[in-house]
Amino acid sequence: MKATIVTIGDEILIGQIVDTNSGYIAKALDRIGIQTHEMLSISDDKKHILETFKKLQNQVDLVIITGGLGPTKDDITKKTFCDYFDDVLVEDQAVLAHVTEIIEGFYKRPINQLNKEQALVPSKGEVLFNKMGTAPGMWMKKDNTVFISLPGVPYEMKYLVDFEIVPKLVKEYKRPYIIHKTILTYGQGESMVAERIETWENNLPSFIKLAYLPAPGRVRLRLTARGENKDVLENAVKENVDSLSKIIGDIIVGFDEEETIEVVVGKLLAAHGKSLATAESCTGGKIAQMITSVAGASAYFKGSVVSYSKATKVSLLDIDSELIEKNDVVSAAVAVAMASNVKRLLQTDYAIATTGNAGPTSEPGSAAVGVVFIAIATPNEVVVSEFNFGQPREKVIDRTANKALELLQQEILKSTH
Template sequence: MKATIVTIGDEILIGQITDTNSGFIAKALDKIGVEIHEIISISDDKNHILDTFSQLQNQVDLVVITGGLGPTKDDITKHTFCEYFNDKLIRNLDVEKHIVDLFQKVLKIEASQVNKDQALIPSQCQILHNANGTAPGMWMKKENTVFISLPGVPYEMKAIVNDYIIPKIVAEYKRPYIIHKTILTYGQGESIVAERIENWENNLPNFIKLAYLPSPGRVRLRLSARGTNKEKLEKAIEENVISLSKIIGDIIVG
């Protein structure tokens, strides 16, 4: 199962805020065996969003979008969803009640009509309840690709991912296992380490990938194994870490 993560917002593109949502989503999906195909950021522009959706359609199994679900005119994700899915917005009374209750109980004020209009949802979508905010998540499918839209507020997004998206994917989709193991080396640069372990790296099984993650004074080596047999993957990782230790054990510190 492959996924692309899309963050929507001019504020990200101009560097006004730093995107942390995509990293959280990527880690959550990776833990359940979903392969991250790419992470992209796009503008608050309808045509840009539509073009991105069209490019991703059937290229990946899952598109996770954050941002653009707020109550203001520049939040256009729902309207763009309707255009892409040939759908229309309808008022969901359960969502509206949640919005009204949230304003009364938490903010101690009445919800404005603008806020209540966040209960306008594409008629075809499955609603992902946002207990911490007013903009619900949306789950829609077109042909072979699922499109999930999430609010850009990090704590709202995280709760929906943990409470709804991850359990739903686990229950409904078959996924491979992904096992990661990171080895920390110290005292030699990336090129020297790579030269020392070249033969070992060349003999890794095709289901194990090696990544070099250098920083001043140290290099992290990340082994990633992907497959359907978890025990086989764990055994292969363990065996290759042991053989690696025999080659560069003098610089492995963790």
């Protein structure tokens, strides 16, 4: 099966909001063996929507549309569905009762006509009941293509995908198996990783494809296997991941999408009952944000000091101003002092410190743009490393944050083995 995902909304086309719905839907379809053929974003224009429907008709098996189901005049998806399917809107009593309960029971105000019109649905369509909101989803079929319309509100869309659409697709359609395995590597660039695994890659079975997904400081390797026999696919993927681990095991830090470096480090800290603090200058709190994005981080993360200025380093981290003047704020000595002092201040087992020049400019006599020092304070010592991450500014910050967590992982493994 092939699917196209269509997002409707001028707010997406002018960059006012970012389309996250398409990615969520594509992942959900992929898990059940349905390939997303393309993603489209189109305007809130009846003619444009109809032309898109006609273009996709019988070209794909499934079209999933999000957006345009609200109660206001600019939400035209339902009426456009009726035009395309030569249908009329009728009132669905179950949806009306649900909308009334939300408006009068939860919001404590009388239901108005616009709210009531949320219960209008195409007479030929199947209603996808939306427990999370007032706009129901719609499932309609024409010739060989199923059209599904969903609200654009992300949590409403996610509910309908997970509890209405996916179960129905699984029940009604025979699909191939698609198995993914993502290997997360840190510390080497895409070209270097590719060179190391070239022979392994050339010997992959024809039904397994490899994709390189590079980002600052890391490369994800995604294996995708497609076929009719799930056991054969899973065994082949496992065998090839095992052989890959023997080649580049030194840079592999985790597996699958959830196994980011912050997840890996968090698991290590939690498993050994250790705690962590950060003192950040050039990264501006990014490392702390990455760490706290992991559920349960409070078990091991004590906090962070974002000491962006010299004055803050002196006042909050108790760094000797003469040390800064002698060595420069971007220096190994200052990074070591930051890590040592935040570890003592927050009474943790480990600490990370970063100081560097992320750009875009460099003052005379100061560190060049891209130069960064990362210090890791362990229970026994402080280790400091110097890097030059180049430009632009965003790349320097991202690579510093990723490299800092990678270095922390290495130090934890040293201390616990």
